[in-house]
Each structure stands twice: as structure tokens, then as C-alpha cells.
Amino acid sequence: MSLFENAVTTLTGWRAPSDVAELARHRTLDLMSAGPVSMTRAHRAGHVTASTLIVGEDRRVLLCLHGRLGLWMQVGGHCEPGDGTLAAAALREATEESGITGLRLDPDPIDVDVHAVRCAPADGEPAGESWHYDVRFLAVCPAGAVEQISDESSALAWFAAGELPSPLASGVVQQFAPAFARL
Numbered sequence: 001m002s003l004f005e006n007a008v009t010t011l012t013g014w015r016a017p018s019d020v021a022e023l024a025r026h027r028t029l030d031l032m033s034a035g036p037v038s039m040t041r042a043h044r045a046g047h048v049t050a051s052t053l054i055v056g057e058d059r060r061v062l063l064c065l066h067g068r069l070g071l072w073m074q075v076g077g078h079c080e081p082g083d084g085t086l087a088a089a090a091l092r093e094a095t096e097e098s099g100i101t102g103l104r105l106d107p108d109p110i111d112v113d114v115h116a117v118r119c120a121p122a123d124g125e126p127a128g129e130s131w132h133y134d135v136r137f138l139a140v141c142p143a144g145a146v147e148q149i150s151d152e153s154s155a156l157a158w159f160a161a162g163e164l165p166s167p168l169a170s171g172v173v174q175q176f177a178p179a180f181a182r183l
Helices: 003-013 019-034 086-098 173-182
Strands: 047-055 061-066 075-078 111-119 128-140 153-159
Touching: 003 019, 003 086, 003 128, 019 047, 019 111, 019 128, 019 173, 047 086, 047 173, 061 086, 075 086, 086 128, 111 173, 128 173
Parallel strands: 047 128
Antiparallel strands: 047 061, 047 075, 061 153, 111 128
């Protein structure tokens, strides 16, 4: 099964935790009617991405201050050709951007969010307006793990759900209820 086929199967069978996530799920499946190109930055109308909300044993969340956007958000990003599943893409991105190995990823999404971005296509063309159809997962951080800032982040920090940093990317908070329900 290809990454594209896995994404279609995952989103077709997934039960969204909210009306907002259900609408985003339908919008993502509509986007994917373009075929496998919808998984890549080459699809300028928008593309599927995978991100991860990392939660510690104390229920604090690890957020990154995105270096280019200047917003606090979960870790994640673009799918790559070697990713076999959406969950694998989310885990790869979470490990790369947090520096934490041994994350325990729940293979079922917790949320889907559609948002506008300025995104450079993979072929090096200038960044332009595009859309991320972000499929979001939950990962539990192993005890004693220490995060490490990646090239894509200006900072990484742990936050209690009621004490979040600013400026916060839209759609971050909507992940908390379904994530905490899974714990």
C-alpha cells in the first residue's frame, strides 16, 4: 500500500472528534481526489501534511516555536517519498523536530486541520500561498527524554494545557481534548 492509499484508507475510516475536524476530513479527502500528487508540495492547491502533539507523562505538551512562522505549534510537516504511512510520516517528523527517540505514537489521528501557509514547492520555486491539510497524531514522550531543537525551530518547550505560550498557531488547542481522551 502506498502512502497515498494509506492516507485515503486512514481518513475514510477515521471518526472525527468534532464537527470542525469532520469538515477538515471531508476537505482533505476532496483534495486527495487529485491523486498521489496531493501528498506533495508540488500540488500547489494544497497538500497533506502530518504532525504530532507530543505529550509527557505529566500531561504537559511539547510545542515548537516555528523558526519561519514565529508561532508556537505541534511538531510536524511534509510527507516524504520514503514514508509508508501517515503515522510513519508523523513519527519521523516528530523525532526529527523534537530530537526525542522512542516516542510512542498512536497510529490513529486525533485531528485534521486545514490552514493557509506560504510554502515553497520541493522543486525550489519561490514560496507562494498554499494550504496544509494537516493530519494530526498523538505521541507519548518516554520518561526522562530530553528534547533538542532542530533547524526548523527557534525553541522547544513544555507547557501545561492552561498555560500556553503566545503567539500560538490556530488549531493547536483543538487537539488537546481528543489527545487527552486517548491517554
